Amino acid sequence: MNDALFPTQADLQSHPVLSDLDAEFQQAMLERARVFTPARDDILFHAGDPVEWFFLCRSGQLKLYRLSPEGNEKIIALIGPGSSFAEAAVFMDSGTYPVNCTALQPSVLIAFDAEHFREGLRHSPDACFRLIGKLSQRLRNRVGDIEALSLQNAQLRVINYLMRLNHEQGDQASFRLPSSKKHIAGLLAIQPETLSRVFAQLQDAGILRVKGSEIEVLDRDRLKRAAEGQELTA
Amino acid sequence: MNDALFPTQADLQSHPVLSDLDAEFQQAMLERARVFTPARDDILFHAGDPVEWFFLCRSGQLKLYRLSPEGNEKIIALIGPGSSFAEAAVFMDSGTYPVNCTALQPSVLIAFDAEHFREGLRHSPDACFRLIGKLSQRLRNRVGDIEALSLQNAQLRVINYLMRLNHEQGDQASFRLPSSKKHIAGLLAIQPETLSRVFAQLQDAGILRVKGSEIEVLDRDRLKRAAEGQELTA
DNA sequence: CTCGCGGTTTGATGCGGATCAAGGAACCCC
DNA sequence: GGGGTTCCTTGATCCGCATCAAACCGCGAG
Numbered sequence: 227m228n229d230a231l232f233p234t235q236a237d238l239q240s241h242p243v244l245s246d247l248d249a250e251f252q253q254a255m256l257e258r259a260r261v262f263t264p265a266r267d268d269i270l271f272h273a274g275d276p277v278e279w280f281f282l283c284r285s286g287q288l289k290l291y292r293l294s295p296e297g298n299e300k301i302i303a304l305i306g307p308g309s310s311f312a313e314a315a316v317f318m319d320s321g322t323y324p325v326n327c328t329a330l331q332p333s334v335l336i337a338f339d340a341e342h343f344r345e346g347l348r349h350s351p352d353a354c355f356r357l358i359g360k361l362s363q364r365l366r367n368r369v370g371d372i373e374a375l376s377l378q379n380a381q382l383r384v385i386n387y388l389m390r391l392n393h394e395q396g397d398q399a400s401f402r403l404p405s406s407k408k409h410i411a412g413l414l415a416i417q418p419e420t421l422s423r424v425f426a427q428l429q430d431a432g433i434l435r436v437k438g439s440e441i442e443v444l445d446r447d448r449l450k451r452a453a454e455g456q457e458l459t460a
Numbered sequence: 461m462n463d464a465l466f467p468t469q470a471d472l473q474s475h476p477v478l479s480d481l482d483a484e485f486q487q488a489m490l491e492r493a494r495v496f497t498p499a500r501d502d503i504l505f506h507a508g509d510p511v512e513w514f515f516l517c518r519s520g521q522l523k524l525y526r527l528s529p530e531g532n533e534k535i536i537a538l539i540g541p542g543s544s545f546a547e548a549a550v551f552m553d554s555g556t557y558p559v560n561c562t563a564l565q566p567s568v569l570i571a572f573d574a575e576h577f578r579e580g581l582r583h584s585p586d587a588c589f590r591l592i593g594k595l596s597q598r599l600r601n602r603v604g605d606i607e608a609l610s611l612q613n614a615q616l617r618v619i620n621y622l623m624r625l626n627h628e629q630g631d632q633a634s635f636r637l638p639s640s641k642k643h644i645a646g647l648l649a650i651q652p653e654t655l656s657r658v659f660a661q662l663q664d665a666g667i668l669r670v671k672g673s674e675i676e677v678l679d680r681d682r683l684k685r686a687a688e689g690q691e692l693t694a
Numbered sequence: 695c696t697c698g699c700g701g702t703t704t705g706a707t708g709c710g711g712a713t714c715a716a717g718g719a720a721c722c723c724c
Numbered sequence: 725g726g727g728g729t730t731c732c733t734t735g736a737t738c739c740g741c742a743t744c745a746a747a748c749c750g751c752g753a754g
Contacts, residue, residue, distance in 0.1 A: 292603070294611035295688060302603055317596040324600045347589070354588035355581070361595040362551040366558045368602040369526070369536055375609040376649040377528035380711065407732070415610040420711060422733050438720090454529060614741070642701065651742060656703055672750090 233259035237336045241282050242310050243356045244338070251346045251353070258339035264288075264329035271323050279337035280312040286333020289409060290325040301412035304330075304405055314361055316340045330409065380416045384424045385453045387414055388434075392443065403439040428452075467493035471570045475516050476544050477590045478572070485580045485587065492573035498522075498563035505557050513571040514546040520567020523643060524559040535646035538564075538639055548595055550574045564643065614650045618658045619687045621648055622668075626677065637673040662686075 237259070238252050239245050260279075264270060270281075273292065288305040302325050305311055315323050347353050374383050387410070395401045403410060411421040428434045433449050435442040443449060471493070472486050473479050494513075498504060504515075507526065522539040536559050539545055549557045581587050608617050621644070629635045637644060645655040662668040667683050669676040677683060 292607040292611065294607075298611050300607055300610035302606060314596040314599045317592050318600055319593070319597060320600075324603050347592075348585055351582055351585060351588065354585065354592065358551050358581075358588065358591060358595065359553070361592065361599060362548040363553060365548045365595060365599055365602065366552055366554075368599065368606065369558050372536060372602065372605055372609065373526040373528075373534055375606065376534035377526065377532050406730095408730095417712060418732070419713085419734085423711090426733080640701070652702070653704085653743085654741060657741095660703080 231261050231263075233261060233336045237282060237284065240308060241336075243313060243353060243360055245356075247350055247353050251350050254342055254346055255338055258342050260337045262335040262337050263333070264335070265332050266329055268329045270327040270329065270335075273324055273326050274322050276321055277312070277315045277318070277323055277340050280310070280316050280340055280343065281338070282310045282336040283307055284334040284336060286335075287330040287405060288327055288333060288335075289330055289412075290327050291412070292325055299412055300415055301409060304409065304413060306404060313343075313357060314364070316343055330405065375415055380414070380420050381424050381427070382453065383414045383416070384421065385428075385449060388441065389449065389453060392441075400440060400442045403441065405439075407439070465495050465497075467495060467570045471516060471518065474542060475570075477547060477587060477594055479590075481584055481587050485584050488576060488580055489572055492576050494571045496569040496571050497567065498569070499566050500563055502563045504561040504563065504569075507558055507560050508556050510555055511546070511549045511552070511557055511574050514544070514550055514574055514577065515572070516544045516570040517541055518568040518570060520563060520569075521565045521639060522561055522563050522567060522569075523646075524561050525646070526559055533646055534649055535643060538643065538647060540638060547577075547591060548598070550577055564639065609649055614648070614654050615658050615661070616687065617648045617650070618655065619662075619683060622675065623683065623687060626675075634674065634676045637675065639673075641673070 233256055235252070235256070238247075238256060244252070244255060261284075262270070262281075264286075270288070283305050285307050288311075289301050290303045290305065290311060291299050291301045293299055303311070312323065312327075318324065347357070374386065378386070391404070392398070392401050405413075407421055408418050411418045414421070416424075425434070425436045428449075429436055431448070433443075433445045433452070435444055467490055469486070469490070472481075472490060478486070478489060495518075496504070496515075498520075504522070517539050519541050522545075523535050524537045524539065524545060525533050525535045527533055537545070546557065546561075552558065581591070608620065612620070625638070626632070626635050639647075641655055642652050645652045648655070650658075659668070659670045662683075663670055665682070667677075667679045667686065669678055
């Protein structure tokens with residue numbers, strides 16, 4: 227992984243929205259871009275801060291999250307290498323970030339200038355289209371999250387999350403959790419204790435083997451059936 | 461309200477994304493548009509159906525919702541006159557609607573052709589920008605919903621919903637619920653019984669008066685404090 | 695006017711998951 | 725290698741809300 231202290235063409239190319247744009251626009255974005263290297267627990271922005279940058283993660287890991295007045299935290303998304311975020315914030319009426327962002331690991335981020343992006347988009351229908359596609363997809367994902375929170379219990383949310391993860395990593399028999407269990411619990415809107423218990427159940431039922439952050443799928447059929455039919459007693 | 465059986469310029473003008481576009485694009489959209497007049501309980505589309513249309517509500521009311529395998533329903537949004545919906549679906553990778561849509565009242569909808577919209581957008585940076593703004597805003601709202609579901613209890617969700625409604629209707633002392641309590645409960649992801657009980661509490665505490673779908677705010681300060689500090693015993 | 699039905703309210707009960715508490719396990723730094 | 729910190733697990737208890745049940749109300753149809 228390239229840890230250069232300046233943004234490169236390669237960063238642009240790997241960005242889901244900025245890749246394949248006309249040279250002039252790319253050049254303008256690149257000139258105004260910065261590399262940020264937050265340490266673990268560094269806060270990049272708070273919800274409500276005015277939007278100056280949007281980001282591409284080159285390496286490391288971050289969380290986007292909301293806090294309740296009592297200090298409870300709901301993780302909206304975990305960000306890893308290759309993911310971009312906060313593009314939508316650039317276009318919100320309020321002009322502010324809707325979530326907090328904190329580094330979970332020492333990370334390397336490319337920060338692109340929000341205002342320049344807005345301006346450049348006016349002259350690039352291609353980039354507009356990419357962005358619209360990205361936003362629509364993200365909207366669909368959020369609707370999926372809302373359904374999961376409203377209609378599924380803790381066990382079901384965990385199972386579906388595991389199956390999605392496993393699928394993204396190529397449906398291997400064995401795969402890794404992308405983060406600590408505490409943060410995964412935050413993402414699924416359950417307590418770490420509950421996540422631990424669900425893992426224990428699935429393990430006792432002979433469906434999974436959990437060893438640290440390594441998950442081995444022992445019985446894919448029953449896992450899939452559990453995701454629909456709701457059955458763990460068998 | 462105009463119930464003409466054909467779409468008009470006025471429909472375009474009142475659309476959040478299509479208004480103020482160049483004449484040629486507008487003309488093209490109008491020619492391909494239709495008027496739908498679903499009766500109560502008519503289903504406009506299911507989640508997973510291929511996207512042919514996106515909509516503007518001229519009158520009536522609809523629900524966008526998801527169903528669990530057990531038949532439980534979570535309402536994602538209630539749509540009323542002037543609201544547009546399903547634009548994002550036009551740009552999703554899957555090419556399918558992410559939610560179900562059913563009319564709650566006899567309604568009048570303008571249906572715009574999805575494919576023509578995609579094509580026309582290529583030549584209209586203005587429309588792109590409007591759409592991007594709209595999608596970003598909707599994304600922020602969905603994140604707000606996720607926070608509410610994860611971090612707030614039933615009472616808090618109801619209170620915040622009421623305050624938002626009241627604000628949208630001009631902060632009058634008295635305002636109306638936009639739908640039956642059953643559907644409002646579905647929107648807030650609680651059962652009708654629970655909604656009824658929360659109303660009873662707020663009424664007993666002297667904060668509200670609930671008469672059918674008419675809400676009267678008796679003590680706005682305490683309502684606002686309850687939305688933050690969590691106190692109803694006083 | 696009356697009947698019937700969906701929406702709403704109120705009460706009783708049960709369960710899922712949060713919370714509280716404490717014990718283990720892995721990792722880092724000295 | 726020892727001690728501390730953070731993460732994870734397991735157990736006991738509690739509470740919010742769902743669920744089940746029943747009565748009530750308002751409204752449209754006949």
